[in-house]
Amino acid sequence: MTFRLTLLISVAATAILLLLGILVGTAVERHFRHHDMEMLEGKMTLATHAIENAATGDAMAAISRQLGDALVGHADIEIQVKQADDTTIFASEHANFPNHLLARQPASVDLSAVSWRTESGRLYLGIARDVRSPAKPDTAFQVMVATDITHQDSFMRAFRRTLWSAVALAMFLTGVATWYVVRREMQPLQAIRQEASGITARRLDQRLSSAAVPAELEPLVDTLNEMLARLERSFQRLTEFSSDLAHELRTPLSNLLTQTQVTLTKARSPDEYREVLASNAEELERLSRMVSDMLFLAQADHAMVIPTREPVDLASETQAVLDFYEALASEKHIALSLAGTSSMSGDRLMLRRALSNLLSNAIRHTPEGGAIKVVLSSAEQAVQISVSNTGDPIPAELHTRLFDRFYRVDASRERMGQGAGLGLAITDSIVRAHGGEIKLCSEGDMTKFTLIFPQLDNALAAS
Structure with a gap:
C-alpha cells in the first residue's frame, strides 16, 4: 500500500507539474509571437505606405532612405x-529571405509568419506581401520583413x-515526502497488527486500543474489537461445550465400565447377568440418544436439516404430545391444558419433537401443583405456539444461554429425568429450519416459550 500510494501521488504530482509547465511555456511562446507579429x-x-506613395524612380530612392532610417536602432529587423x-x-544588411517565403505569398494576401534558420545558425521569423503603387499599377513590389528570434528560441530551449x-x-x-508521510500515517495500522x-x-x-489511531480507523478498531468479543464468547x-460433552459422556461410560468390571x-x-445387561442397555440408549442429538445439531449448524413440508394440524399434534406426558405430569400433580387451534405446513416429526422438548422441559421445572398451558394462535403473518408453566422465573441474563448445548439453569440438579441439556438447542434448530424464531418471556411466577413460524413460508411450502 505504501508503494502504491507513493507511486500514485508522485505520478499525479508529476502530471500536474508537466501540465502547468506546458501551459506556462505555451503562454510565454504566444506572448513572444504576438510581440514579434506586432513589430513585423x-x-x-x-x-x-512608402511604396504606395511612390511615383517615380527618385521616389523609390527616397523609399530606400526612409526604410533605412526606420531600421536605425533595430539591428534584429531585416527588410527587403x-x-x-x-x-x-x-535590402537591409543581413537580409537573406528564403524563396519559399515569397512563393507562399499571393498578391495582397497576408499569410501566417514563416520561420527559418540561416547557415550561421540564426533563427528568423518573417512575413511577405505583394504591394502595388498607384503611380505604377502594372508593377508589383514584394515586401519582406523578418526579425531575429534566436534569443527567444534560446530562452525557450x-x-x-x-x-x-x-x-x-x-x-x-x-x-520521498509521500513515502515518509504514508509510512508515518501507516504506523497506527502497524500498531494494530x-x-x-x-x-x-x-x-x-x-x-485493540483505539486511543492512538486516527478518527478514520476508529470504526475499524471497534469492528475488530466486536469481532474479538464474539470470538471470545x-x-x-x-x-464449555467440550467440557460438558466430556462430562456427559464420562458418566454413562463410567457406569458401564464399573458395572461390567464388578460383574466380571x-x-x-x-x-444377575440379565439385570446388568439391562442396566447397560439403558446407559447405551442414553448414549445413543445423545449422539443422535449431537448429529442433528451438527447437521443443523451446516444447514443440512431440511424439513419436509406437509399440512400439520397443530391442535391434534399438540394434544397427542400432551397425552404422552399426562402420566408424568400426574405424578407431580401438574395440570396440562390446550387452547386454540391452528395449522401450518411443516415437518410433522420435527414439530412434534420441538413440542415434546418444550413440554418435557416445562414439566421438569414446574413445581408440584403447578400448571402448564399450551396456546395455539394464527395471524395473517405468523403461526404461534406458546408453552407456559408456573415456577421460579429465569434471570434475564441467562435467557440467551438457555439454547446453548448442555446448558442448565441449575447446574446442581442431577440428570435423573432431565436428559443431557440438548432439548432447547434442538428445539431452536428445528424452529430456525422452518424459517421461524423462538422467544422466551419469564416474569413473576410464569415462564413462557413462544415458537413463531412465518405464515408466508408455510403458504409457499404448502403450494
Whole structure:
C-alpha cells in the first residue's frame, strides 16, 4: 500500500507539474509571437505606405532612405523590397529571405509568419506581401520583413530544460515526502497488527486500543474489537461445550465400565447377568440418544436439516404430545391444558419433537401443583405456539444461554429425568429450519416459550 500510494501521488504530482509547465511555456511562446507579429506588421505597414506613395524612380530612392532610417536602432529587423523582375529596391544588411517565403505569398494576401534558420545558425521569423503603387499599377513590389528570434528560441530551449529538470526533481522529492508521510500515517495500522498478533486463544479477552489511531480507523478498531468479543464468547461456549460433552459422556461410560468390571469379578447367575445387561442397555440408549442429538445439531449448524413440508394440524399434534406426558405430569400433580387451534405446513416429526422438548422441559421445572398451558394462535403473518408453566422465573441474563448445548439453569440438579441439556438447542434448530424464531418471556411466577413460524413460508411450502 505504501508503494502504491507513493507511486500514485508522485505520478499525479508529476502530471500536474508537466501540465502547468506546458501551459506556462505555451503562454510565454504566444506572448513572444504576438510581440514579434506586432513589430513585423508595423514595419510592413511602414514599407507598404512608402511604396504606395511612390511615383517615380527618385521616389523609390527616397523609399530606400526612409526604410533605412526606420531600421536605425533595430539591428534584429531585416527588410527587403523587390520588384517583380527580381530587381532589389531595398535590402537591409543581413537580409537573406528564403524563396519559399515569397512563393507562399499571393498578391495582397497576408499569410501566417514563416520561420527559418540561416547557415550561421540564426533563427528568423518573417512575413511577405505583394504591394502595388498607384503611380505604377502594372508593377508589383514584394515586401519582406523578418526579425531575429534566436534569443527567444534560446530562452525557450533553456526553459524546457529547466522545466524537465524541475519536474524530475519534484517527482523525486514528492516520492520521498509521500513515502515518509504514508509510512508515518501507516504506523497506527502497524500498531494494530502488532497488538492483533499478540491475541491468541489464551488471550481472547485482550482488545485493540483505539486511543492512538486516527478518527478514520476508529470504526475499524471497534469492528475488530466486536469481532474479538464474539470470538471470545464463541470460544468460551465451545470450551464449555467440550467440557460438558466430556462430562456427559464420562458418566454413562463410567457406569458401564464399573458395572461390567464388578460383574466380571466373580461368576453370576443368569438373572444377575440379565439385570446388568439391562442396566447397560439403558446407559447405551442414553448414549445413543445423545449422539443422535449431537448429529442433528451438527447437521443443523451446516444447514443440512431440511424439513419436509406437509399440512400439520397443530391442535391434534399438540394434544397427542400432551397425552404422552399426562402420566408424568400426574405424578407431580401438574395440570396440562390446550387452547386454540391452528395449522401450518411443516415437518410433522420435527414439530412434534420441538413440542415434546418444550413440554418435557416445562414439566421438569414446574413445581408440584403447578400448571402448564399450551396456546395455539394464527395471524395473517405468523403461526404461534406458546408453552407456559408456573415456577421460579429465569434471570434475564441467562435467557440467551438457555439454547446453548448442555446448558442448565441449575447446574446442581442431577440428570435423573432431565436428559443431557440438548432439548432447547434442538428445539431452536428445528424452529430456525422452518424459517421461524423462538422467544422466551419469564416474569413473576410464569415462564413462557413462544415458537413463531412465518405464515408466508408455510403458504409457499404448502403450494
